Amino acid sequence: MIIERNASITPTLFGMPPHLQEHPMIQNTNQGFDLVIVGGGIGGIICLKYARDAGLNALLLERGDRIGGLWRDLPAWQDIQFRKEDWTLGNLPLAGEDQPNILSNIEAWVERFDLSPYIRLNESVTSARPSENGWRLTTDTATHDAKWLIAATGGHNRPVVPQVERADSSMTEYHSSALRDPEQLRDRRVTVVGGGASAYDLLDLCFEHGARSVAWIYRSTKWMRPTRRVKHLGIDMRVLARYQMLCLPATMVHRLTNKDLRARYAKAGLNEILPAGDFDIRRDQLIPGRPGMLTHFSRIERHQGEVRSLHGKTVELSNGETLETDLLLWGTGYGVDFGFLGLEALNKAKNLNEISSRCYSRFLCADAPNLFLLAPGVLDTNTSTPWAYAHVAKSIMSHIGGRPVFVKAPSDALTNHFDLIKLLAPQDRRNYPFAIWYLKYLWLAMCHPWKRAMPIP
Numbered sequence: 001m002i003i004e005r006n007a008s009i010t011p012t013l014f015g016m017p018p019h020l021q022e023h024p025m026i027q028n029t030n031q032g033f034d035l036v037i038v039g040g041g042i043g044g045i046i047c048l049k050y051a052r053d054a055g056l057n058a059l060l061l062e063r064g065d066r067i068g069g070l071w072r073d074l075p076a077w078q079d080i081q082f083r084k085e086d087w088t089l090g091n092l093p094l095a096g097e098d099q100p101n102i103l104s105n106i107e108a109w110v111e112r113f114d115l116s117p118y119i120r121l122n123e124s125v126t127s128a129r130p131s132e133n134g135w136r137l138t139t140d141t142a143t144h145d146a147k148w149l150i151a152a153t154g155g156h157n158r159p160v161v162p163q164v165e166r167a168d169s170s171m172t173e174y175h176s177s178a179l180r181d182p183e184q185l186r187d188r189r190v191t192v193v194g195g196g197a198s199a200y201d202l203l204d205l206c207f208e209h210g211a212r213s214v215a216w217i218y219r220s221t222k223w224m225r226p227t228r229r230v231k232h233l234g235i236d237m238r239v240l241a242r243y244q245m246l247c248l249p250a251t252m253v254h255r256l257t258n259k260d261l262r263a264r265y266a267k268a269g270l271n272e273i274l275p276a277g278d279f280d281i282r283r284d285q286l287i288p289g290r291p292g293m294l295t296h297f298s299r300i301e302r303h304q305g306e307v308r309s310l311h312g313k314t315v316e317l318s319n320g321e322t323l324e325t326d327l328l329l330w331g332t333g334y335g336v337d338f339g340f341l342g343l344e345a346l347n348k349a350k351n352l353n354e355i356s357s358r359c360y361s362r363f364l365c366a367d368a369p370n371l372f373l374l375a376p377g378v379l380d381t382n383t384s385t386p387w388a389y390a391h392v393a394k395s396i397m398s399h400i401g402g403r404p405v406f407v408k409a410p411s412d413a414l415t416n417h418f419d420l421i422k423l424l425a426p427q428d429r430r431n432y433p434f435a436i437w438y439l440k441y442l443w444l445a446m447c448h449p450w451k452r453a454m455p456i457p
Contacts (some may be wrong), residue, residue, distance in 0.1 A: 035400065036137055036146035038125050041069020042106050042386055043374045044152035045394040049113045054130070054397035059146075060115075061139065063124035065108060070154055071103045075180045077205065079199065081288055083232050086384045097232050105106040125340050134370050148370045148400050151341065155352045155375035156334035162193075165309035175330045176202055184327065185209040191325040193307055193316055195221040197287045199331030203300065204231075204290040215301040215323050217315070223279045224287040225261060226268040226294055234288025237417055240382060240449065244418040246440075250282055257281060268294055282413040283353075285380050288367070336376070343367045351408050352376040357409040357412040361423060363392055364399070364406035372396055383417040390457045391420055395428045403430060404433075418445060429456070 035051050037044045040062030051058035066072055079097045080087050087102070088094040092112060094105045103223040110116055123139040134147035159175040172184075176198040182205045190211040192202045195218035206214045227234045243253050258278050264273055268289075279286065293300075305317040316322050336355065338346045345367045349355045355376040356362050360375035378388040405427040415423055421441050425432035448454065 028246050032133065033057050033144065033146040035059075035148045035150065036061060036126070036135065036144055037150045037152050038137070039069060039152035039154060039374075040064065040067040040119060040121070041071065041152065041154055042102075042109070043154070043378070043389045044069070044150070044392075045106055045109045045115065046389045047150050047152055047374065047384060047396065048115050049109060049116060050390070050393040050397050052115065052118065054096070054401060056397065056400065058118060059144065060119045061123045061125055061144070062119060062121050062139070065121050065170045067119065067121070068103050068106050070156055070177075071099060071106060074099045074177055076100055077179075077182055078177075078201075080232070082235055082237060082384065085451060085453050087238055087386055088453045089386055090453060092453075092456075094453075108315070115140065128341050130368055130370075148372070150372045150374055150396065151338060152374040153336075153338070153340075155336045155355075155379040158335040158337045159328045159330075160332045160335045162307060162332060164307050167309065167311040169310040169312065171310065171313050171315075171325055171328050173328045173330065175332070177334075179205075179329065182209045185211045187212050188326040189213045189215075189324060190327045190329060191215040191217060191323065192331055194305075194331030194333065194335055195219060196331070197222070197224075198333050198405045200224060200287065200290045200293055201332045202329045204292040207292040207296045207299075213301065214299060215303065215325065217303045217305060217307060217317065218273075219304070219306050221273045221275050222287060223261060223275050223284055224289045226264040226270055226289040228291050228294060228370065231288050231290055235286060235382075237382065237384060238445070238448075241418045241445040244416070245442045249291045253281055254278070257286070264289075270294070271299065281382060281416060285414075286382055324355060338373070341368065346373075352380050353412060353414065357410050359406075359410055361408040361427075362404035362411070363396070363416050366410055377415065379415050381414045383420065384454075387454055388417075388420055391424060394431050394457050398430050403428065 034056040035058040037047050037058065037060040040060055042441050044060055045067060046060060048060045065074060076099050078099045084097050088105055090357045092105060092108045095101045100216050119267060123141065126138050126140065128135055128137045128149060131145065133145060134241060135149040137144045159177045161175055185206055186209050188211055190206050191201050199218065201215065203216060225234050261279055265274055303317060303321060305319045307315055308315045308318045314322050315325055315328065336352060345358060346355055355373060358366050359373055359377065360366060363372050365371040365376065374389065378385050395405045405424060407427060408423065418441060425437045444454065
C-alpha cells in the first residue's frame, strides 16, 4: 500500500502562505489553558474561532507542518459529496468542490479570524490524560494543561486496508487516499475493492481515465442516490432541512426516501447492487450517485466477496474465484484513531456511530470528564460538516462557560442536518433564544437562496 504526503509542498511558518504569517508563534508551554483543541482540520479550526469569540484562553495543536487535517494529505482529485454552497459558510471563498479549493477554504478561516497566533504545528499529541485540573497533554516536545479538551482529529484519520495474504505480489496497490495521479489507471486492468463512497469514486475515476478493464469486489454496498447529474448535485440537503423544520416525522422521511431510491435503482438497472434492508435516515448516510459509474455499469466485472490473498498479479477471493489485475485500488474507507486518549471503550468501537453513541448529546464523551469528541457526531451523517461543526462549536463554548448544553442521554440514532439545531437549542438559550431560533431556522430552510452559502452562525 502506498500512502504518502505530498512532498512537493514546501512548509512555511504556521503552514500557511506568507500573507497569513503576521504573528509570532505563542510560547505557552506548560501554561494552563481553558481549552486545548487537538487537530487542525476544518473542525478544529472552527472550534478555535468560536473559542476565541468566547474569550477563552485556547490553543490548537496540529501534528502536521500545515493546517488542513485530512484535506492536506488527500490527492487533488478528491472532493466533497455535495455542492460548494453547502460546504462553505458566509462569504468565505470557495471556488470549487475539489481538494485544493477545500484546503484554501480552511486556510481562509485562519486568515479571516486571525487564528494563527493560537495554532502550534508539528506538535503530535502522544497522550492526553485526565488530571486534577482537567487534562494534561503530552506531545513530542512539550506538555500542556487544560481544563477542557476537544478531540478534533477527525473521524477519517486512519486509512483502512484489510490484512490479506501477500505472496510475491507484483500488482500496484493504492488506498483511495494515496492515488495521486489517476492517469496511472489508463489502459490498465484495474480492480476496485469496497462498497461505499470511496469505492464509488474510484469506479468513476476508472472510466474517466480510460482503464482497460474494471473489476469490482465488494462484500456489501451502501445506499446511494442514482443520478446522471454531476455528483455534487446528486444530493440536496436543503430539501432535508425543509422536511426537518416542517417537523415531518423521521418515519415519513424514511418512507419517502425509500420509495424514491428503489425507483431510481430500478430505472438505472442497479437492482443487483441494492443494499440489504431499507435505507434509514436515522442509521444510514445517503451517498450521491456517480454518473460515470452508472453510465458504464454494464462494463464493470462484479464479484461479491472478500479478498483472501494476492500473488503475482492474481487476486483470490474468499469464495475461490480469481481475477488478474495490474492495479488494485482499496476503496475500503477510513477508521478513527483516538488512541492518544487512552480510553478503552473508544478504542474498541467499530465505527463513528458507536463512538458518538457513547456521548451525551452526541458530542460530550461519557467515558472521561471535560472531553468533547467532535467528528463522530457529524461525519457519516447527512449534513454539511462545516455547518454542523460551527453550530456544535458555538454550543460547546456555552457549555464550557457554565451553561449545561450537552445533557441528553447517549443515543445510537444519527442527528442529521437541521435536527442538530433541534438537539442543541432547548439547552443553549444563549445562542438560541426561545421561539426566535425556530423562526430563524425555518426561514433559512424555506427561503434562503439555493445558490448562496448559509450564514456563519
